[in-house]
Amino acid sequence: MERPNYLGNGKYDFYGSWCARIMLIKALLILASIVGVHSFDDDTYKIFIHNTKGNITREKLTTKKDVGLLDISFATVEAIAPDSFCALPNLKTLYINGNTKFPRVTKQLFQCNAKLTYATLVANDDSGQEVDRNAFTDLKELNTLRINGVELKRIGKDMFTGLNLEILNLVSCKIGEIDADAFSNLSNLKELDLGHNLIKSFKPGTYQNLPKLNELQLNKNEIGAINWDEWNTLPSLKTIDFGDNHLTVCDVSKIKEYFPNIHSCNLGDAFNKTRKAEIIEESKKLNISIKFIDYYGTYA
Ligand SMILES: *[C@@H]1O[C@H](CO)[C@@H](O)[C@H](O)[C@H]1NC(C)=O
Ligand SMILES: *[C@@H]1O[C@H](CO)[C@@H](O)[C@H](O)[C@H]1NC(C)=O
Ligand SMILES: *[C@@H]1O[C@H](CO)[C@@H](O)[C@H](O)[C@H]1NC(C)=O
Ligand SMILES: *[C@@H]1O[C@H](CO)[C@@H](O)[C@H](O)[C@H]1NC(C)=O
Numbered sequence: 001m002e003r004p005n006y007l008g009n010g011k012y013d014f015y016g017s018w019c020a021r022i023m024l025i026k027a028l029l030i031l032a033s034i035v036g037v038h039s040f041d042d043d044t045y046k047i048f049i050h051n052t053k054g055n056i057t058r059e060k061l062t063t064k065k066d067v068g069l070l071d072i073s074f075a076t077v078e079a080i081a082p083d084s085f086c087a088l089p090n091l092k093t094l095y096i097n098g099n100t101k102f103p104r105v106t107k108q109l110f111q112c113n114a115k116l117t118y119a120t121l122v123a124n125d126d127s128g129q130e131v132d133r134n135a136f137t138d139l140k141e142l143n144t145l146r147i148n149g150v151e152l153k154r155i156g157k158d159m160f161t162g163l164n165l166e167i168l169n170l171v172s173c174k175i176g177e178i179d180a181d182a183f184s185n186l187s188n189l190k191e192l193d194l195g196h197n198l199i200k201s202f203k204p205g206t207y208q209n210l211p212k213l214n215e216l217q218l219n220k221n222e223i224g225a226i227n228w229d230e231w232n233t234l235p236s237l238k239t240i241d242f243g244d245n246h247l248t249v250c251d252v253s254k255i256k257e258y259f260p261n262i263h264s265c266n267l268g269d270a271f272n273k274t275r276k277a278e279i280i281e282e283s284k285k286l287n288i289s290i291k292f293i294d295y296y297g298t299y300a
Contacts, residue, residue, distance in 0.1 A: 044068035044092075055079040061087035073097040086112035097122045104130040110139060117141050123149035125172070138162035148172050155182050169193040171217075180205040193217040195241075202230040215239045219266070219295065225249035231258050241266045244294045248275075252282040252290070262288055269294035 046069040047061065053076045054060075061070075067088045073095060080103050085091060091113050096102060097120060110116060116139050123129030131150050136142060140162060146169035152159075155170065156179035165186055171193055180203035183189065187209050199221040207213075213234050223245040237259040243266045255265055269292045271279065276292055283290040 056084045057081045058084050058087045069093040071095040076100045077102050082108040093118045095120045105135045106132045107135050118144045120146040133159050157181050167191045172196040184209050191215045195219040208232040212236050217241045219243040221245050228254050234259050238263045243268045244296050246270045256286045264289045266291040
């Protein structure tokens with residue numbers, strides 16, 4: 001089972017245990033119909049569509065069981081009827097993950113899924129997966145949204161209308177532009193992962209309404225300097241990661257000023273030895289744990 005390579009930074013190790021469980025039922029699924037309904041350790045019925053081919057329709061997903069989780073992974077799906085997920089009105093958790101082929105994801109697809117709380121869409125690199133910008137809007141219960149490997153290029157407020165997310169993960173979406181008000185209505189956001197994109201800088205105000213943001217991942221982007229004019233105070237921020245950028249300019253005293261609750265800050269490995277030594281001295285005075293780690297550098 002191939003893991004998309006941008007999941008390689010160790011943050012998403014749930015894949016390990018997930019795969020182990022899936023293996024048990026995979027053979028059965030290929031032989032039987034496209035849909036297999038299973039209940040594991042909790043009371044939630046789950047549908048797994050794995051390593052299989054076919055078109056998805058409402059009829060194929062219809063079951064008398066009260067299904068809470070749908071996982072379509074490593075499959076080749078030619079077509080999906082827009083009302084397919086209406087067969088699963090109590091769906092809370094959705095994985096569309098690593099499929100060889102999956103049709104365009106549209107808002108219509110979720111028309112009956114007001115209870116969706118967790119949505120993950122991980123596209124294979126270069127699979128050309130398309131997603132409408134408004135596909136997930138107005139899902140009021142949605143807590144976690146993860147879109148990886150889809151070419152979003154620009155992110156803006158239009159993608160998050162009516163959402164109240166706590167976790168937003170947009171890793172590997174070729175994002176080069178973020179509107180200043182993109183996150184302006186996501187005031188409950190706790191974790192934001194913008195790793196593996198093409199971000200060079202932020203528009204002033206981008207971070208102005210994120211009072212609960214705890215963790216910010218900016219690793220593997222194209223940031224050369226922390227320009228504090230682009231930043232706002234993030235009162236809850238504990239962890240920030242700039243690994244694998246080419247950061248060589250950072251006024252460390254500002255880190256504590258802008259992020260008063262910061263515990264851990266990774267600045268990446270682009271500073272020279274002299275500058276690193278200075279930063280370490282400053283960080284001791286400020287009681288911040290500074291790291292200089294490039295994850296990719298160490299694998300190369
Ligand atoms: C699947 O859907 C596609 C596009 O709508 C269609 O061309 C194809 O015949 C369908 N395949 C099956 C097996 O129904
Ligand atoms: C912004 O957030 C508020 C409160 O969560 C909500 O009532 C409103 O509908 C949201 N607006 C948009 C455009 O998402
Ligand atoms: C190290 O980097 C600093 C700026 O970050 C620069 O001023 C200094 O000249 C560099 N030192 C060496 C030895 O390259
Ligand atoms: C430094 O930070 C640690 C936790 O990050 C805290 O326990 C400790 O009290 C702090 N020390 C000072 C001198 O502020």
